[in-house]
Structures are given as C-alpha cells and as structure tokens.
Amino acid sequence: MLFALLLTSRLASADDEIAKPTTTVAQEHLTKGVRLYRLGDFEEAIKEYKEGALSEDAPVFYYNLGQSYRKLGNYDKAIWNYQRFLERAKPLPAKYKTAVEGFIREMTAEKEQAARNTPPTEPAPDPKEPTVAAAPVAAPPADVTVIERGEPWYGDTFGWGIAGTGLVGSGVAIWLVLDAKGLDDDANAESSQDKQASLRDRADSRRLAGTIVGIAGGAALVAGIIKLAVTQPDRSRTVKAASIDLGVWGHGIAVMGRF
Secondary structure (H helix, E strand, O other), X not given: OOOHXXXXXXXXXXXXXXXXXXXXXXXXXXXXXXXXXXXXXXXXXXXXXXXXXXXXXXXXXXXXXXXXXXXXXXXXXXXXXXXXXXXXXXXXXXXXXXXXXXXXXXXXXXXXXXXXXXXXXXXXXXXXXXXXXXXXXOOOOOEEEEEEOOOOHHHOHHHHHHHHHHHHHHHHHHHHHHHHHHHHHHHHHOOOHHHHHHHHHHHHHHHHHHHXXXXXXXXXXXXXXXXXXXXXXXXXXXXXXXXXXXXXXXXXXXXEEEO
C-alpha cells in the first residue's frame, strides 16, 4: 500500500502529535501496545489498545487499533476504527486525516476487488428455461423377511378331532369290556348249560369288540395328543420390497419403481 510505509514508520510520532490519554492506566496500556506493535505482535497490541480505550476514550487508541487490524488483514474492523478515529480526533492534523482516508479507500477497493474475483457457487437459474431435475437414483429395494406364525395347539381342529375320536373309542371299549364281564357273571349264575354257553359267547364277542375298539381308540387318542403337542412351527419367507421413485422432468413427472 502507498500509505503503509508512511504511517507505519511514524507510529511513535503519531502518538506525539495526536492527543495522548491523560490517566496513568491508559498511558501504560498505550505504551505497552506501541511496543508490541513494533515487535509485530499485532494481536497482543490490540488487547492493550482495547484495555486503554476502555480506561480512557482517547482517539489515539482508535488510530492504533485501525493500524493493527490493517496489519492483520481484518479490513472491516480496521475501517471501523479509522472512522471512529476521524470522528473523535478534534482537532485532527491534516496529514493524518489524508492518510487515514487513503487507507480506508485502499482497503475498500481491495474488498470490492476480492468480491468480484469470487464467483458464486452456482449461477442463477434462467426463469425462461424449464426446471429439469436430475434423474433420481433408486437404491435397490431390500429384501423383507416375513414371519408366518404357526397354528397354536389350542387351535388345531384336526388334532382335537383325532383325540376326541380316540377318547370316545376308549370309552366304548371300556363299556364293552364291562358288559362282557357282566355277561360272564350272568353265565356263572345260570343253571342251564345252553344259556351259559350263549351268554359266554356274547361275552367273548363283546370282549373281542372292546379289545379292537380299545386298541383303535387308544391309538387315535395317542395320535391326537401327539398332533396337539407337535404344533406347527413359525415359518419365514423372503419377499421383495416395493420401491417408488418420483422425478421431475421438464413439465412432467416420471415414476419409477420396483414391485
């Protein structure tokens, strides 16, 4: 910058020509800040100048803050402090007024140039052109596992039917066997040989029938119990999930999907 060498080398003399703070605390902060500025530690110098300005609102602090922020490339804060200095420093030597206004013009021009050199991320859309969206990319639908619950034991109609049939058959077999025993008792009490033989034949027939029905009924009862005990297990099957994707194409809508 044209004015940078002019005022940077004359910072100490600026403190002499611009009205200094009157309080001891503010003067100490100004002295520390000037020393740090000369060492190139502009951030620490800014801290001292700010502390001094909080202690006493002297215009020299705004000038030195503008110088420090300009060195750090923070043009927004530098311009703000320079403008504050121009407002507060009364009377103001003409050479400082000219120099500070030159700094402000140069920094403003650099900011505008930087803004022009930074293109927007995306150009603004042309309102005359139809909006065309990119084709949607559909992710393949994930397979879905469906669990089919098995039939519970208490809902097994077939099993209950077999067990019920076996239970009835077992009851009939018991009745036949008991009836056969009754016929045997009647035969023993009968004095006639012919009637005894007839009663015993009937008893044997009933006993045989009871045995056959009992075996069949018992087998049916056992089968029914086993059928109820062995319930149908849960089954799982895999199905393809449906997916639908919508996309805007010019003035229409495109629908894509997998079913």
